[in-house]
Amino acid sequence: MRRERRRCKGFAAVALRAAPISEEAAIGTLIRGGTVVTATDVTHADVLMDGGVIAALGTALDASPHTTVDATGCYVFPGGIDPHTHLDMPFGGTVTADDFATGTVAAALGGTTSIVDFALHTKGDSLANALATWKRKAAGKAAIDYAFHLTIADGRDETINEIQTMIEQEGVNSFKVFMAYKHILQVDDETIFKVMQATKRFGGLVQVHAENGDVIEVTTKDALAEGHTEPKWHALTRPVELEGEATNRAIRLAEVAGAPLYVVHVSSAMAADMISDGRKRGLPIYGETCPQYLVCSEDDYDRPDFAGANYVMSPPLRPKWNQNVLLRKLKNFELQTFGSDHCSFNNCGQKELGKNDFSKIPNGAPTIEDRFAILWHYGYNAGVIGINHFVSLASTNAAKLFGLFPRKGTIAIGSDADVVIWDPAIERTISAGTHHMNVDNNIFEGLHVKGKARHVFSRGRTIVDDGKFVGETGAGAFVKSLPFFPVAL
Ligand code: URP
Ligand code: ZN
Ligand code: ZN
Numbered sequence: 001m002r003r004e005r006r007r008c009k010g011f012a013a014v015a016l017r018a019a020p021i022s023e024e025a026a027i028g029t030l031i032r033g034g035t036v037v038t039a040t041d042v043t044h045a046d047v048l049m050d051g052g053v054i055a056a057l058g059t060a061l062d063a064s065p066h067t068t069v070d071a072t073g074c075y076v077f078p079g080g081i082d083p084h085t086h087l088d089m090p091f092g093g094t095v096t097a098d099d100f101a102t103g104t105v106a107a108a109l110g111g112t113t114s115i116v117d118f119a120l121h122t123k124g125d126s127l128a129n130a131l132a133t134w135k136r137k138a139a140g141k142a143a144i145d146y147a148f149h150l151t152i153a154d155g156r157d158e159t160i161n162e163i164q165t166m167i168e169q170e171g172v173n174s175f176k177v178f179m180a181y182k183h184i185l186q187v188d189d190e191t192i193f194k195v196m197q198a199t200k201r202f203g204g205l206v207q208v209h210a211e212n213g214d215v216i217e218v219t220t221k222d223a224l225a226e227g228h229t230e231p232k233w234h235a236l237t238r239p240v241e242l243e244g245e246a247t248n249r250a251i252r253l254a255e256v257a258g259a260p261l262y263v264v265h266v267s268s269a270m271a272a273d274m275i276s277d278g279r280k281r282g283l284p285i286y287g288e289t290c291p292q293y294l295v296c297s298e299d300d301y302d303r304p305d306f307a308g309a310n311y312v313m314s315p316p317l318r319p320k321w322n323q324n325v326l327l328r329k330l331k332n333f334e335l336q337t338f339g340s341d342h343c344s345f346n347n348c349g350q351k352e353l354g355k356n357d358f359s360k361i362p363n364g365a366p367t368i369e370d371r372f373a374i375l376w377h378y379g380y381n382a383g384v385i386g387i388n389h390f391v392s393l394a395s396t397n398a399a400k401l402f403g404l405f406p407r408k409g410t411i412a413i414g415s416d417a418d419v420v421i422w423d424p425a426i427e428r429t430i431s432a433g434t435h436h437m438n439v440d441n442n443i444f445e446g447l448h449v450k451g452k453a454r455h456v457f458s459r460g461r462t463i464v465d466d467g468k469f470v471g472e473t474g475a476g477a478f479v480k481s482l483p484f485f486p487v488a489l
Contacts, residue, residue, distance in 0.1 A: 028055065029460060030063050034071025034421060037387050038078060038410050039396040047076055049417035052459040057413060069455060071421045077391055078410050079113025079144075079418035079456065080372045083398035084264060084288060084339025087117055088137045092362030093353055097344040100141035101473040102438035103368055107144060107342075108463050108471060109436050111372035111394075111453035113418035114145045114479065116402050118176060120185075121153045127162040131170060135478055142476030143469075144458050145418070147402060149174040149207060155191030163198040171480025173403040174205040174262065179246045180213035180314060189253065196257035203483030205286075205401060206254065207262045210246035210271060211238060211315055220359050231308035232301035233358045235316035243315045244270035251278040251285060260284035260486050262401065265341045267293045267315040269325035276334045284486045286401060287335040289326045291367050291374040296443055297323065309351040310441040312361040313341070330393060331384050336489045337401065338375050338393045342368035344439040351441075366437045370430055370444055376422075377449040397489050403481030417460035426452035426467075436469070 028050030036043045036057070048056040048066065085107075088099040098106070100117075107115060119134035121127055127150050138146050150172050152159060166172040177192045178185040192208070199206050219237040228236075247263055251274060254261035266272050266289045275287040292313065297320040300311040311317055329335045343364025345351050354361030375394055379385035385393065399409025407416050427450045432442040456464035463471030 028066040029457065029462070030061060030066045030068045031071050031076055031419065031421065032068055034074045034076035036076045036411055037391055038412070039388055039392040042387060047411060047419065049419065049457060049460040052417060054411055054413055054415050054417050057411070069421065073423070073425065074454060075422040075424065076411065077111070077420045077422055078395045078408070079420050079458070080111045081395045081398040081404065081409055082107060082112045082115045082340050082342070082368060082371055083337050083402055084290070084341045085115045085117045085368055086343040086364065089118070089120065089343065091343065091364065092345070093360070094345065094350050094362055096364070097346050097350065097439040098342070098366070098368070098437055100138040101143065102436070103342065104143040104146070104476055105469050105473065106369040106436040108456050108458070109453065109467070109469055110369040111420045111422065111456060112144065112368065113420070113456060113458050114147070114404065114408050116147045116149055116398070118151055119148045120151050121159070123153045127159060127166050128170070131166070131172060138476070138478065140474045143463060143471045143473045144476045145408070145479050146476055147404060147479045147481050148172055149176050151176045151178065151185065152187060152191065152195050153185065155187060155194050160194050160198050163195070163204060164202045167202045167204050167483050173203065173481040173484045174207055175199060176207040176209065176264065178209045178213070179250065180209055180211035180216055182213040182217045186213040189249070192250065193253050193257055196254055196259035199484070200257055200259035205260055205262050205484040207264050208246070208250040209265070209314070210243055210250050210263055212242040212246045215242055224357065224359065229356050229358055231306070231312050231358050231361060234312045234361065235298050235301055238314065238316050240268045240270050240318060243268055244274060247271040247274040251275070251283065254285070255283055260286070260484065262286045262288065264288050264339065265290050265315060266326070266335060267322070268318045269322050272326060272329045272335060276329070279334065286337065286489060288337040288339045289330065289335050290339055290341045291371050292317065292341070292365055292443060293326055294323050294378050295374060295447065300443070306347065306352070306355060309354060309361045310347055310365060310443055312351070312354070312358070312363055313343070313365050314363045327378060327384055330379065333489070336397045338371065340367040340371040342366060344437055346440045348440055365443045366439045366441065367443070369435055369437050372453070373449045373451055374444070376451045381450055400487050400489065401484070403484060404479060407479070417457055419457045420453050421455040422451060423454040424451045426450070426454070428452060
């Protein structure tokens with residue numbers, strides 16, 4: 001598969017080519033000499049991948065007739081699970097730069113072997129149709145396995161009644177409601193509450209994009225009327241209180257409905273504190289933060305030459321001090337997952353749609369490739385997050401919440417052989433010039449990280465060999481999520 005892309009300033013074109021499927025699915029692969037790490041254990045063991053699954057774990061396993069891979073000096077992790085991606089998604093008057101081919105190849109190179117992408121429901125349409133549309137986008141393109149969340153665009157009886165079928169028959173266990181993006185994706189509290197009631201009843205999990213969209217509508221119009229058009233006004237019109245208020249409102253609504261809740265892309269200490277408070281009250285609330293909120297800040301909006309637009313995302317980047325609070329919340333088990341919220345747009349031709357009006361800049365940034373490495377570097381390398389906890393945050397917790405565990409998210413006999421051989425000694429500098437995402441900017445440009453995926457396996461097949469993609473676009477499969485079970489995380 002080959003993908004052409006426009007050449008913009010600072011952007012090196014990369015051609016992706018599919019490689020033939022290897023024979024190893026038939027003969028199996030033995031990983032030797034590595035340190036196997038799961039969410040609970042650290043073991044010096046060999047891992048035999050055979051028939052697409054983990055077939056044996058032990059010492060001095062018989063290598064014949066299998067291919068052997070030496071993992072000496074490396075960690076052997078369950079493949080990363082990214083619970084928050086937007087591939088081939090129409091948004092902000094354009095379509096994301098990465099589709100299921102380019103996005104999942106980049107994910108694989110970064111150590112991620114499964115994604116949970118958002119299938120967008122449109123007002124008046126059925127959930128079944130939304131899911132079918134997104135399955136078509138992924139089929140024949142994805143290089144790694146994928147599941148879906150569904151967004152909910154309206155609270156019609158037909159929509160609410162379909163939730164049961166989605167959970168019980170279609171393998172979707174989570175449903176995202178937007179409290180922002182008024183006139184586009186936002187729904188009212190009545191709809192949110194009805195979705196919570198239905199998911200509680202049938203075994204689903206509600207996700208919220210928590211920002212007060214009604215107030216943002218007013219602050220945005222006011223700013224534009226006063227002649228403010230630059231990217232930084234995206235952040236100035238979305239103050240942190242609007243995230244805090246919406247987070248608290250969603251938690252209180254879930255409390256009344258008796259439903260579990262998952263708050264996506266938590267950007268601030270204020271919103272994270274709301275989640276901590278709810279959890280202290282014993283509520284089944286889960287919070288996700290993202291690499292961009294640990295690494296970038298509101299200062300990035302002041303970058304010259306419209307580069308600030310690359311950082312326009314919602315919720316927006318916050319004052320720098322929030323970064324440490326969020327990292328500490330991950331460390332203290334107050335936030336449970338680390339999603340990329342990958343939603344890539346080229347500066348050239350896409351972000352530029354908002355050159356004269358910040359509210360027209362497509363929201364989102366390219367993060368799928370570097371999510372795993374950033375958590376490793378800022379969490380483990382910095383001595384903040386222990387190695388088992390790293391695996392929980394990068395993989396296992398998402399598998400548990402989104403109905404993929406124990407098929408995904410661990411290294412255990414019978415689990416899918418989705419495995420990363422992680423070399424902690426390799427250093428690299430993140431750059432749009434060398435990344436594999438189909439986009440002309442990288443919000444982590446120049447960041448030096450230590451630790452890299454050396455080999456990656458998807459259901460036992462090598463998809464990354466010595467840092468190079470050797471898999472096949474189209475080899476990834478849709479994986480049905482089991483109904484949600486309220487695990488303590
Ligand atoms: O700015 C963002 N986060 N874009 C993706 C859509 C969403 O709200 O998750
Ligand atoms: Zn969102
Ligand atoms: Zn998102």
